[in-house]
Amino acid sequence: MQDRLQALKEEALLKIEQASDLKALQDIKVSYLGKKGPITEVLKGMGKLSPEERPVVGAYANEVRDAITSALELKISELEQAVIEEKLKKESIDVTLPGRPVRKGNAHPLTAVIEEIEDLFLTMGFTVAEGPEVETDYYNFEALNLPKDHPARDMQDSFFITEDILLRTQTSPVQARTMEKHHGRGPVKIISPGKVYRRDDDDATHSHQFMQIEGLVVDENVRLSDLKGVLETFAKKMFGEERKIRLRPSFFPFTEPSVEMDISCFKCGGKGCSICKHTGWIEILGAGMVHPNVLEMAGFDSKKYTGFAFGMGPERIAMLKYGIDDIRHFYTNDLRFLKQFKKA
Numbered sequence: 001m002q003d004r005l006q007a008l009k010e011e012a013l014l015k016i017e018q019a020s021d022l023k024a025l026q027d028i029k030v031s032y033l034g035k036k037g038p039i040t041e042v043l044k045g046m047g048k049l050s051p052e053e054r055p056v057v058g059a060y061a062n063e064v065r066d067a068i069t070s071a072l073e074l075k076i077s078e079l080e081q082a083v084i085e086e087k088l089k090k091e092s093i094d095v096t097l098p099g100r101p102v103r104k105g106n107a108h109p110l111t112a113v114i115e116e117i118e119d120l121f122l123t124m125g126f127t128v129a130e131g132p133e134v135e136t137d138y139y140n141f142e143a144l145n146l147p148k149d150h151p152a153r154d155m156q157d158s159f160f161i162t163e164d165i166l167l168r169t170q171t172s173p174v175q176a177r178t179m180e181k182h183h184g185r186g187p188v189k190i191i192s193p194g195k196v197y198r199r200d201d202d203d204a205t206h207s208h209q210f211m212q213i214e215g216l217v218v219d220e221n222v223r224l225s226d227l228k229g230v231l232e233t234f235a236k237k238m239f240g241e242e243r244k245i246r247l248r249p250s251f252f253p254f255t256e257p258s259v260e261m262d263i264s265c266f267k268c269g270g271k272g273c274s275i276c277k278h279t280g281w282i283e284i285l286g287a288g289m290v291h292p293n294v295l296e297m298a299g300f301d302s303k304k305y306t307g308f309a310f311g312m313g314p315e316r317i318a319m320l321k322y323g324i325d326d327i328r329h330f331y332t333n334d335l336r337f338l339k340q341f342k343k344a
Contacts, residue, residue: 005057008038009064016071022079029072039065109341110211110330113318114193117213120237121191124230126215129190131174133197137164139173144254145293152253157199167197172254175216175309179298186305187219193314204326211314218290218300218307224257227287227308235263235284238317244270246281255288255309266320275320282320285312 012032019025031037039061107115118128137148146153159167174192182188193213200206217226228247235243243266247259262283265276272278287310292302315327322341324330329337 004042005039005061005064008032008042009067012068013071016068016075019075019079022076025072025076025079032068033065039068106338106342108330108338109318109322109324110314112341113321114211114213114314116238117234117312117314117317118191118193120234121215124233126189126191129174129178129192130194131168131171131177131192133168133195134161135166135168135173137166139176140166140168140170143176143294143297144172145291145297146253150253159197159199168194169198170196170311171212171214172309172311175214176294176298178216179218179295179300182218182299184299184301186300187217188307189217189219191215202328204328207315207327207331209331210327212311213314214309214311216290216307216309218295218305220305222289222306222308224289224308227289227310230308231261231285231287231310235261238321239263239266242269247287250286250288252286252288254291254294256291258286258288261285261287261310284317284320285310287311 012028015028016025019028032039034040042061122128140158141150141153142148158169161167171192171194174194175190178190178192179188191213192215193211195209196212197209200208202208215230217230228245231247232245235245242264244264246262248262250258250260252258260283262281264270265273265280265282267273267275268280270276270280272280276282287308290307290309295302295305295307315330318324318330319327
């Protein structure tokens with residue numbers, strides 16, 4: 001029986017030595033040390049031995065089992081280490097290679113312009129106010145002196161969700177809501193940046209969705225000259241201290257009188273070029289004195305309070321400021337375009 005155990009030991013150790021993978025070692029372990037293995041079968045026959053032989057054979061059987069177990073553990077360790085070393089060779093890092101720089105993100109050019117405008121007006125004492133993009137007909141039109149039958153509504157082909165709910169066509173509703181919150185008491189001094197929506201055919205200069213920044217000041221003795229001073233400061237800070245402005249009469253239902261503001265062309269200095277269409281002036285925004293009807297609907301006494309409002313498109317300002325020729329660049333997320341504005 002000892003000879004049988006010795007033969008099994010030598011046979012198992014040889015197979016362990018020749019094994020090339022972990023599965024083969026697992027098969028050897030089951031074959032020789034399992035419940036149905038030959039060593040177990042030998043031990044079951046120990047009952048036929050004499051009392052003197054049993055402890056000797058039992059001790060030798062345990063020795064054989066331990067030798068096979070140790071050989072298996074050693075071989076498993078060697079194969080696992082070989083797998084690790086092979087993996088390290090394939091995934092090794094050459095520390096002599098130069099490091100790869102981490103590319104830093106940068107502000108979107110439109111975001112940069114909006115933040116620049118916000119910072120400018122904050123220094124002039126304005127606060128930033130926001131409102132819902134899904135708006136009611138009342139705040140989007142009626143509270144701004146545009147009743148349901150007003151022809152000026154046709155200028156803002158709107159996305160209506162229901163008869164009284166729509167995607168806002170301007171950020172002016174924020175002005176109406178803010179004035180209501182003041183319960184007829186000034187001063188009010190806000191800018192309201194945000195996204196607006198109008199039915200339009202998308203092309204190089206038009207988009208059905210765009211950004212808008214509007215401003216509002218309401219207080220006692222607010223004059224058109226105050227509006228001019230604010231707009232002149234804005235133009236010089238955004239486009240250069242040498243810029244001049246001019247105000248042209250215009251029409252907006254919520255302001256009276258209303259004006260369009262132009263700035264002297266920053267490209268040609270007013271001499272005339274393709275940027276200013278050879279006029280020397282570039283139209284930037286619309287503005288005017290708040291209409292008395294708008295003040296009254298918001299709870300203000302129009303005989304005591306006056307105010308001015310203005311509205312501008314950040315896309316237009318960004319296009320002029322950075323020489324961008326297509327408004328669609330702002331929304332297509334083309335990295336070739338966005339990477340040009342790391343310092344914008």
